[in-house]
Every structure is written in structure tokens, then in C-alpha cells.
Amino acid sequence: MEFLWDFFVAPFLDMIEYPVFLGEVAISGLLTGVMYSLVALGFVLIFKASQVFNFAQGAMVLFAALTLVGLMEHGLPVWGALPVTALIMVGLAFVIERGMLRPLINQPPITLFMATIGLTFLLEGAGEWAWGSNVKALDLGIPNSPVDVGGMLLNEFDMIAALVAAVLVAVLALLFQHTPMGRALRAVADDPQAALSLGISLRTIWIIVWSVAGIVAIVAGIMWGAKSGVQFSLSLIALKALPVLILGGLTSVPGAIVGGLIIGLGEKVAEVYWGPVIGGAIENWFAYMLAMLVLMFRPQGLFGEKIIERV
Amino acid sequence: MAFRNGLRRGMSGVLAAAVVAGGLSVAATTTLTGTEAQAADEQFIPLLVYRTGPYAPNGIPAANGALDYYSLINERDGGINGVTLAFEECEYRYDTKLGVECYERLKNQGPTGASIVMPLSTGVTYQLNPRAPVDKIPVHSMGYGQTAASDGRVFPWTFTFPTTYWSQASAFIKFVGAQEGGMENLAGKTIVLVYHNSPYGKEPIPTLQVLAEKLGYTLELLPVDHPGQEQRATWLQIRKIRPDWTFLWGWGVMNQVALKEAAAIAYDMERLIGVWWSSSESDVVPAGDDAIGYRGGSFHSPGAGFPLHDEILQTLYGGDAAAAAEKNFGEVLYNRGLLSSVYTTEAIRTAQAKYGNRPLTGAEVRWGLENLDLTEERLAELGLAGFTPPVKITCEDHEGNGPVIIQQWDGQNWNIVSDWIEPMQDVVRPMIEAAAAQYAEENNITPRDCSQEM
Numbered sequence: 001m002e003f004l005w006d007f008f009v010a011p012f013l014d015m016i017e018y019p020v021f022l023g024e025v026a027i028s029g030l031l032t033g034v035m036y037s038l039v040a041l042g043f044v045l046i047f048k049a050s051q052v053f054n055f056a057q058g059a060m061v062l063f064a065a066l067t068l069v070g071l072m073e074h075g076l077p078v079w080g081a082l083p084v085t086a087l088i089m090v091g092l093a094f095v096i097e098r099g100m101l102r103p104l105i106n107q108p109p110i111t112l113f114m115a116t117i118g119l120t121f122l123l124e125g126a127g128e129w130a131w132g133s134n135v136k137a138l139d140l141g142i143p144n145s146p147v148d149v150g151g152m153l154l155n156e157f158d159m160i161a162a163l164v165a166a167v168l169v170a171v172l173a174l175l176f177q178h179t180p181m182g183r184a185l186r187a188v189a190d191d192p193q194a195a196l197s198l199g200i201s202l203r204t205i206w207i208i209v210w211s212v213a214g215i216v217a218i219v220a221g222i223m224w225g226a227k228s229g230v231q232f233s234l235s236l237i238a239l240k241a242l243p244v245l246i247l248g249g250l251t252s253v254p255g256a257i258v259g260g261l262i263i264g265l266g267e268k269v270a271e272v273y274w275g276p277v278i279g280g281a282i283e284n285w286f287a288y289m290l291a292m293l294v295l296m297f298r299p300q301g302l303f304g305e306k307i308i309e310r311v
Numbered sequence: 312m313a314f315r316n317g318l319r320r321g322m323s324g325v326l327a328a329a330v331v332a333g334g335l336s337v338a339a340t341t342t343l344t345g346t347e348a349q350a351a352d353e354q355f356i357p358l359l360v361y362r363t364g365p366y367a368p369n370g371i372p373a374a375n376g377a378l379d380y381y382s383l384i385n386e387r388d389g390g391i392n393g394v395t396l397a398f399e400e401c402e403y404r405y406d407t408k409l410g411v412e413c414y415e416r417l418k419n420q421g422p423t424g425a426s427i428v429m430p431l432s433t434g435v436t437y438q439l440n441p442r443a444p445v446d447k448i449p450v451h452s453m454g455y456g457q458t459a460a461s462d463g464r465v466f467p468w469t470f471t472f473p474t475t476y477w478s479q480a481s482a483f484i485k486f487v488g489a490q491e492g493g494m495e496n497l498a499g500k501t502i503v504l505v506y507h508n509s510p511y512g513k514e515p516i517p518t519l520q521v522l523a524e525k526l527g528y529t530l531e532l533l534p535v536d537h538p539g540q541e542q543r544a545t546w547l548q549i550r551k552i553r554p555d556w557t558f559l560w561g562w563g564v565m566n567q568v569a570l571k572e573a574a575a576i577a578y579d580m581e582r583l584i585g586v587w588w589s590s591s592e593s594d595v596v597p598a599g600d601d602a603i604g605y606r607g608g609s610f611h612s613p614g615a616g617f618p619l620h621d622e623i624l625q626t627l628y629g630g631d632a633a634a635a636a637e638k639n640f641g642e643v644l645y646n647r648g649l650l651s652s653v654y655t656t657e658a659i660r661t662a663q664a665k666y667g668n669r670p671l672t673g674a675e676v677r678w679g680l681e682n683l684d685l686t687e688e689r690l691a692e693l694g695l696a697g698f699t700p701p702v703k704i705t706c707e708d709h710e711g712n713g714p715v716i717i718q719q720w721d722g723q724n725w726n727i728v729s730d731w732i733e734p735m736q737d738v739v740r741p742m743i744e745a746a747a748a749q750y751a752e753e754n755n756i757t758p759r760d761c762s763q764e765m
Contacts, residue, residue, distance in 0.1 A: 157575070
């Protein structure tokens with residue numbers, strides 16, 4: 001009986017009694033969700049244009065962050081290290097297209113997926129081999145101090161990260177909607193055969209999306225790396241993006257954002273209000289449970305394209 | 312052309328598969344780092360390490376410290392009483408399954424097999440404790456592992472010295488009691504334990520619960536799942552609970568994120584105390600100035616200011632401090648690895664006094680561990696006077712009743728800020744004996760009669 005009260009009634013009473021704290025939990029959850037979206041975006045971009053579920057996205061985040069910090073440790077200032085890292089990620093996209101995607105053209109998606117698993121190990125190993133396995137501090141000069149907003153304690157760093165994510169999404173939206181390259185990308189995403197017949201080079205598109213995903217990985221790596229130090233664990237951040245992808249849909253940029261916000265909000269509220277009732281540490285599986293619930297009703301995710309199979 | 316394309320596709324498939332297979336096989340790989348050929352007069356020591364993966368920042372300094380001491384013994388002394396040390400690293404990425412695989416791979420190496428194993432993981436230790444009496448290889452889980460194994464009557468093959476998580480938990484309570492002006496002032500206070508949601512993180516809970524009942528403080532438990540990259544919800548709860556003290560029982564990235572998050576809610580760092588696996592350089596450096604004031608437990612001194620460090624620097628690094636620093640020389644976890652090797656070599660030395668100066672079996676080294684008496688004088692001879700307290704192991708007590716010390720981060724270095732704190736043995740030892748008795752009952756073990764042991 002006590003458990004039922006603690007589970008079904010007490011959390012809501014708590015929310016009503018301390019609305020400011022509820023607001024703080026909710027906003028912190030949304031800001032964390034934006035950070036998840038940053039990682040999820042990389043998956044979406046690649047899947048949208050090439051139907052490849054890029055298992056290596058987390059490793060790309062790690063590789064990008066390690067490269068950036070490694071260059072900075074070798075004396076490059078941040079404004080110098082950033083473009084060099086971006087160039088390296090673009091170079092990586094070329095290598096991936098040439099060495100992995102092109103030879104596997106017309107192979108089943110599972111083959112490409114398996115290849116990205118291989119790529120994960122390769123990038124993790126290459127990153128550790130080149131830059132070492134020790135934790136590297138990444139100080140962006142953004143304060144980590146809390147800010148009081150109407151009684152709510154919000155983190156300045158999180159707010160700036162959200163702003164960066166918003167700018168990134170806006171740039172991506174512009175790129176996709178208002179440039180010839182964006183139109184080509186969308187054409188390939190809609191119907192690769194038709195796009196090919198119109199003379200759009202699939203290979204060029206692949207290089208572009210993998211490059212953009214690489215640059216998104218730099219941003220995600222910087223933001224997450226600043227929180228925890230740049231280290232191997234960054235590659236595991238992909239696990240936090242998976243429920244976001246399931247929820248938002250693998251093919252939708254807005255889906256990655258909204259999915260991230262819902263997962264961030266949902267898991268924080270669940271952990272803070274229901275975690276203590278059922279032993280704590282529920283946020284990881286709660287995110288997946290939330291995503292699975294959505295799958296039951298919308299298998300393509302909230303914003304994914306509806307799957308229509310004609311036989 | 313078709314042939315070329317087919318060949319190319321085939322090669323790519325093979326390459327991709329090779330990359331996958333290669334990646335998988337990177338885990339649990341062994342590297343020979345000791346004497347290449349294992350001669351008949353060598354003592355073999357397996358080294359289970361994690362220099363890659365999410366816990367590498369912790370595994371690397373510990374492995375470097377352990378390795379440096381064995382190398383020093385070989386280079387400076389030609390081994391222990393003429394018996395050269397042969398050692399081999401096996402990389403297991405802090406993955407329990409791979410750690411056990413490493414153990415299986417190395418346990419029969421060397422002329423007498425593995426003489427001792429130090430898993431550096433509570434998960435692996437739990438797996439190896441039941442195997443130790445079967446394989447006749449002692450397990451030394453120094454300041455980690457299964458605390459109940461400190462009862463040598465039930466766990467003859469496992470050693471937990473110089474101290475355990477339960478002792479540390481009781482020492483933390485004594486420390487915060489002193490900070491509050493007396494143990495009686497802990498009544499009504501709230502203590503939060505933020506812990507790694509694993510056997511390691513859960514280990515101190517029984518002690519803290521027993522002491523909560525005894526002393527009247529409220530204990531709140533906040534688990535964090537592996538790897539602990541995201542902890543906002545945990546620290547929001549701490550903000551809500553507003554505890555008087557918070558203990559951090561983390562490992563790997565969980566520590567760095569915890570310190571950042573604590574700063575993000577403006578938590579008083581002086582009221583945050585980390586376990587000895589949460590208070591090394593790699594834990595505090597990423598948090599920068601936010602970590603200043605943070606305190607943590609330890610069972611040895613930080614820094615490189617001891618005569619043994621000088622000898623290592625001169626013998627192994629030719630006095631090149633920069634090269635030594637690359638190997639984490641003098642860092643907290645380097646020193647811990649160093650101490651682990653000191654204990655191992657001193658146990659071998661003790662056993663040699665009984666069995667002769669030759670490579671020893673695991674059973675003989677076990678005797679050496681059980682009769683280890685590392686005195687103040689011996690520590691001074693080793694160049695470690697004041698580095699760690701003396702320790703004496705007996706048949707009943709495999710923990711050695713080791714005291715705990717508190718260190719504090721000043722932004723550059725760890726500094727000792729307490730005296731050695733004796734654990735509450737009146738609380739901890741009965742708990743150890745009860746847990747060991749329960750283990751014995753569940754596993755049909757008849758405890759040894761130590762009065763019959765030689």
C-alpha cells in the first residue's frame with residue numbers, strides 16, 4: 001500500500017508542492033535532451049542520405065574530440081585546431097566513401113551496418129593510438145556556474161550548449177532546404193534511383209553527408225567533452241542517442257531535436273520523482289522504454305517517414 | 312572489369328570483417344613486458360591491466376606504477392634474492408568477462424604458474440575468489456573486491472590488505488563526525504552516497520546502513536549507471552535532499568562528471584568526499600578549478616617525494632623527470648600500483664625465507680602473504696618511510712586493519728589533510744565475520760582453524 005502511494009500519489013504531490021523545483025528538473029531535462037540531439041543528428045544525417053545506420057557515430061564523436069584536444073595540446077590555439085579537425089573529419093569522409101561505402105554499393109543494409117561496426121573499432125583504436133587514452137581537459141572558457149532564474153538553478157554551460165545546438169540545426173535546415181546541394185541530398189534521401197538517373201552523384205552526396213556528420217560530431221564532442229573531459233567514454237554517448245532516434249525517427253532532423261527533448265525531459269523527471277521509489281538509476285532504461293512505447297504505436301518514430309511496402 | 316569489381320568488393324568485405332574481428336580481438340590481448348623467455352629460475356606474475364577502453368585513464372597509471380616497481384627490482388637487484396621476475400600484461404578493458412579470460416590465459420605461465428593475481432576490479436575479484444582455492448593462486452584485491460574475504464578462515468586464498476571498503480566507509484563516518492564536532496553530532500544529519508551501480512559501488516552500503524542506525528544519521532542512496540556520462544538527475548536530487556555530506560563511490564568518467572555536476576549546483580566541495588578510486592589526478596583535472604577543495608580517501612601518500620621514487624627515476628628513467636611524468640610518475644594511482652607491487656614482492660620475499668630462494672608456487676606465495684609483516688623499519692629500507700602504515704597479516708585477518716587517510720585537491724596537487732584514521736573495527740570486523748560465515752554456509756565451506764596453521 002505504501003509503495004502504491006509512493007509511486008502513484010507522492011511524486012505528483014511533490015511536484016505540486018515544489019513547482020519551482022519541478023521547473024528546474026524540466027528545464028535541466030530539456031537542456032540535457034538538446035545534448036542528446038546533438039549526437040542523434042549525426043545518425044540522422046547519414047541514415048537520411050545513405051540508408052546506413054552509422055554505428056560509428058559515437059566513435060566519430062570521440063575521434064573528433066580527441067583530435068581537437070590533441071592538436072591543442074600540441075600548441076595549436078582553439079581557432080586553429082577547429083578548422084584542422086574539421087578538415088581531418090572531411091578527409092575521413094573521403095576515406096570512408098572510398099574504402100568502405102563505394103566497394104559495398106548495392107550490398108544489403110546489414111552489410112553496411114556491419115562495416116560501420118568495424119569502423120567503430122578502427123576509429124576508437126586510431127584515436128587512442130594517436131592521442132593516448134588519458135583524460136584530457138577541454139576548457140572552452142564557458143563558465144560551469146549555476147544561474148538563478150526565478151528561483152531555479154540553471155547551468156550556464158547547458159544554456160550555451162543549447163544555443164550552439166540551435167544554431168547548428170538552423171544551419172543544417174538552411175543547408176537542406178535552400179541550397180542546390182540540399183535539394184540533391186533530399187532527392188537522394190527520397191529516391192536514390194531517381195536521383196541517380198538525374199545525374200546526382202551518389203558518391204559526392206555520401207562524402208558531403210559523412211563530412212557534415214563529422215562536423216556535427218566535433219560539436220557534440222566539444223560539448224560532451226567539456227563536461228567530462230575528453231576520453232574514451234565519449235564513444236559510449238551514442239547509447240544515449242539511440243532512444244532519441246527510435247522516438248524521433250531515423251530520417252528526421254526535427255525528430256532528432258524533439259526526440260532528444262522528450263527523452264531528456266522524460267528521463268530526468270522519471271529519475272528524480274520515481275527513481276527513489278524503485279531503487280534509482282532508472283533513467284537509462286526509462287529512455288528506451290519510452291522509445292519502445294512510441295514504437296508500438298508509430299513504428300517509424302514520431303517524425304519518421306511512414307514505411308509503405310507494396311507487394 | 313566485372314572480375315575487378317567483384318574482387319574489390321570481396322576484398323572490402325574481408326577487410327570490413329577483419330576490422331570487426333580485429334577490434335574484438337584487441338580486447339583481452341597480452342603483451343609480453345617482462346623477460347621474453349621464461350627461464351626455470353623466474354617468478355611469473357600476471358598483470359591484468361586496462362590501458363584502453365572507458366576506464367583506461369584509471370588503469371594506465373596503476374599499471375605503470377606496478378610495472379615500474381617490478382622493473383626496478385629486476386634492474387637494480389637482479390630480482391628477488393636472485394630470482395628474476397617475469398611478468399606479462401593482459402589487456403581486459405575493465406570488462407569482467409575479459410578479465411577472467413586473461414586470468415585463465417595466464418594462470419599456467421612460467422615455471423611455477425601464476426604466483427599471485429591482482430585483478431584491479433571488484434567484478435573480476437568476485438569471479439576469481441571461488442577459483443583461487445581450486446587453482447591454488449592467491450588473489451590480492453588491495454582496497455577493493457569482496458570485503459567479506461578479509462576473513463582468512465573462510466577465504467584462505469584471498470587477501471584484501473591494507474584496508475577495505477567497509478573500513479573506509481567507517482573511517483569516512485569518523486572523519487565527518489570529527490568535522491561536525493563529535494560523533495554524537497551526526498544524529499539528524501543527512502549523508503548521500505552517490506555510487507557506481509555495480510558490485511563495486513554497492514560494497515560500502517551495508518556498513519553505512521549499520522552506522523546510520525547506530526549514529527542516527529539519514530543515509531540516501533543514489534546509484535549511477537555505467538558509465539556515468541550523464542548525472543544531471545542525480546545531482547538535482549542532491550540539490551533537493553540538501554545533504555550535509557556526500558560520499559562519491561565512482562570509477563572512470565563517473566568521477567569527472569560528478570565533480571562537474573557538483574560544481575554546477577554550487578555544491579560545497581569540502582563536503583564531497585570520494586572513495587580512494589574517485590580521488591586521483593585524472594578525476595579532478597577535467598573539472599579544473601571546480602574541483603578545488605574536493606577530498607578523498609587513500610591508504611598511501613600522493614606525490615613522488617619518497618626515496619623509492621628517486622631510485623625509480625634514476626634507475627628506470629635516467630633522471631629524466633619529463634619521461635617519468637609521461638608514465639604518470641608520482642600520481643595517486645601510479646603510487647597505488649607501486650604499492651601493490653611492493654606488497655607482492657615482499658610477500659614473495661617472506662615466502663622465500665621459508666621455502667628457499669627459487670621460483671615459488673601460488674600456494675607458497677599464499678603463505679608469504681599470510682605471514683607478511685611489513686614493519687616501519689622495512690618500509691624505511693624500501694624507501695617508503697611514511698608512505699603507508701605498516702601492515703601485518705594473519706591467518707584470521709587478511710585485511711590488516713589498515714587505517715585511512717584523507718587527501719584534498721588544491722587545484723595542482725593532492726595534499727594530506729588528516730591523520731591516519733583507524734576504521735571502526737568494533738563495527739566492521741563483526742560484519743566481515745558474519746558475511747564470511749554466511750558465504751561459508753552458502754558454499755559449503757568449513758572455516759579453517761587458524762590455531763592449527765603454521
